[in-house]
Amino acid sequence: MQRIDKIKAARLLLASWRQAGDRIAFVPTMGDLHAGHLSLVQEARKRAERVVVSIFVNPLQFGENEDFDHYPRVLDSDSEKLNSAGVDLLFSPTVSELYPNGEQNVTRVVVPIMGDTLCGVSRPGHFSGVATVVSKLLNIVQPDSSLFGEKDFQQLLIIKKMAADLCFSSDIIGVPTCREVDGLAMSSRNNYLSDTQRELAPALMRELRNVKKMIESNPSADFSQLTQQAANTLNNTGFITDYFEIRRSADLAKPNRDDQELVVIAAAWLGKARLIDNVRVNAVLGACPRTD
Ligand code: PAF
Numbered sequence: 001m002q003r004i005d006k007i008k009a010a011r012l013l014l015a016s017w018r019q020a021g022d023r024i025a026f027v028p029t030m031g032d033l034h035a036g037h038l039s040l041v042q043e044a045r046k047r048a049e050r051v052v053v054s055i056f057v058n059p060l061q062f063g064e065n066e067d068f069d070h071y072p073r074v075l076d077s078d079s080e081k082l083n084s085a086g087v088d089l090l091f092s093p094t095v096s097e098l099y100p101n102g103e104q105n106v107t108r109v110v111v112p113i114m115g116d117t118l119c120g121v122s123r124p125g126h127f128s129g130v131a132t133v134v135s136k137l138l139n140i141v142q143p144d145s146s147l148f149g150e151k152d153f154q155q156l157l158i159i160k161k162m163a164a165d166l167c168f169s170s171d172i173i174g175v176p177t178c179r180e181v182d183g184l185a186m187s188s189r190n191n192y193l194s195d196t197q198r199e200l201a202p203a204l205m206r207e208l209r210n211v212k213k214m215i216e217s218n219p220s221a222d223f224s225q226l227t228q229q230a231a232n233t234l235n236n237t238g239f240i241t242d243y244f245e246i247r248r249s250a251d252l253a254k255p256n257r258d259d260q261e262l263v264v265i266a267a268a269w270l271g272k273a274r275l276i277d278n279v280r281v282n283a284v285l286g287a288c289p290r291t292d
Helices: 006-017 035-047 075-084 126-141 153-165 187-193 195-202 203-217 223-238
Strands: 002-006 024-029 051-057 089-091 145-149 170-173 240-248 261-270 272-282
Touching: 002 006, 002 195, 006 024, 006 089, 006 126, 006 195, 024 035, 024 126, 035 051, 035 170, 035 223, 051 126, 075 089, 089 126, 126 145, 126 153, 145 153, 153 170, 153 240, 187 272, 203 240, 203 261, 203 272, 223 240, 223 261
Parallel strands: 002 089, 024 051, 024 145, 051 089, 145 170
Antiparallel strands: 240 261, 261 272
């Protein structure tokens, strides 16, 4: 595996691979890699002769009071994991390499509507930061396909829309969430949990699955009642629920009566960790209308 931190050197290497006819699959990350990231790498290896992973803790996607300074940076151990996983290139630019004129003045990519809901409400500017850095990385790597985890379902849809709207040629592929044995979605931020919080954390996924089951058994159920009950249960368990919603899985809009492809999606604080997760639901409609 090659390790490169300069854009120019990465471009030269990537161009030589492309010239040799190799397809390139790309996995952008912020590092502190776990089995979820490595499953993206495995999927990437099935799709291309060359696999590129980027590690870049992107300041543009962190709010003022968020964990940018404390976000784990463990480049050497990440590099070993990627090497063992068969990655061809680790691209790990510095902040000044990616934002040479400072990140405040950089041209930004904004994905409207989808970027302003759910996590976009409590993290203003976050998805614009993500869309901007992913655009830059896609322009540098110019991959045939790029892989993103479905745990960040809103991010995945936003990147798909951005890639379609801005005519990026890379396919944007979602990869199913990797879970711990107790069901908690893998995330670098799980390390912020104390032992007691770690035991409580799977309740988020349990509530999502509960709501999914209730929709499947009664697609005409009152959605706002279901989500309010789930949020109350989480809050009584020690979470502070940011949102718990049932949305249309195609665009995260509030579902109409006849929408069947749905996602139950939530974000909740547990101590210092802001956990996000989601489950998809196919709601086959019954005879009774839903309450709005
Ligand atoms: O999901 C992440 O790790 C980040 O948001 C991403 C896509 C690497 C952009 O910084």
